[in-house]
Amino acid sequence: MKKILLVTDAWAPQINGVTRVLDAHIHALKALGYQIVIIEPGQFRTVSLPMYPEIRLALFARRRVAKMIAEIQPDAIHIVTEGPLGWAARAACLRRGIPFTTWYHTNFQLYVDIRLRGLLRPIYALMRRFHSAAVRTMVSTESLKSELESTGFKHIVIVPLGVNMDLFIRNSAPPLPPLPKPVFVYFGRLAPEKSPEEFLKLKLPGTKLVIGDGPDRTKLKKKYGEGNTFIGYKRGQELVDWLSLSDVFVFPSRTETFGLVVVEALACGLPVAAHDVMGPRDIITQGKDGYLSEDLSEAAVKCLGLSPTDCRKKAEQYSWEHSVEAFFNKLIFIR
Structure with a gap:
């Protein structure tokens, strides 16, 4: 051995x-x-x-x-x-x-x-x-x-x-209270290198959902808690259930070498709005399973018209x- x-x-x-x-x-x-x-x-x-x-x-x-x-x-x-x-x-x-x-x-x-x-x-x-x-x-x-x-x-x-395709699969009936639609989600570490504050500042319709924890969580929740729904760190099926309530994943980080969360979101049928930087640009097909742009608000709204099936198909390329x-x-x- x-x-x-x-x-x-x-x-x-x-x-x-x-x-x-x-x-x-x-x-x-x-x-x-x-x-x-x-x-x-x-x-x-x-x-x-x-x-x-x-x-x-x-x-x-x-x-x-x-x-x-x-x-x-x-x-x-x-x-x-x-x-x-x-x-x-x-x-x-x-x-x-x-x-x-x-x-x-x-x-x-x-x-x-x-x-x-x-x-x-x-x-x-x-x-x-x-x-x-x-x-x-x-x-x-x-x-x-x-x-x-x-x-x-x-x-x-x-x-x-x-990505674990058996775990990250959209739940059509998650056991969670409904949120006002559409739901734009950020999930990841709440720390400066991930740029969560950029997401928190966005003007978007419906709900802005924040999944994650980190050194800046208390400060960010105090500053932006009124317009954003913070639910803390989630993992496993609980994370999948919350993602299943969502419509678009917004990924503001500019420091990634890959971005596991991108393929996890895609596996759950969520199109991705991100910047045109390393990581997202290696994964996302523009206008197919996401949009890459400096304007994340515009990209996020455009993502609402994309197919969850196409997103899932992209994730299947990563095993x-x-x-x-x-x-x-x-x-x-x-x-």
């Missing part, structure tokens, strides 16, 4: 795109008979990341990570994130001459730049240095691959992401089975 080691600074109880991809891949790889071993922050002393208290960073991890890798003796090592554990695993692999792969999941430099100006270039350079040592760096879209290669990243390969197969084929096996 092949033993695959995943090293990640993002892990439960965090809920984000990285942890959700990990959950899907780990479940599928185990079902195929592979042994998955995880190195994650819960195995170390940690400290909260400033501005994101739910994200814990491992302290003094370098020596212990090296020891763990030696004891685990994996057949393949994949470094998921560029945090303390990722850097520790990278150092251990380089010191012992062990090949490894990485994944560029998040435009972290853009997240930081939103809060702390002036750090964009040095952080981007640090990210490039981190991934330069990998035999392969995985990304989810052609747009991201092209952008990274144009700035000096090497050995970039595409591993597409997916976790295909994603896991591509991931496994891009790993570098030590033995």
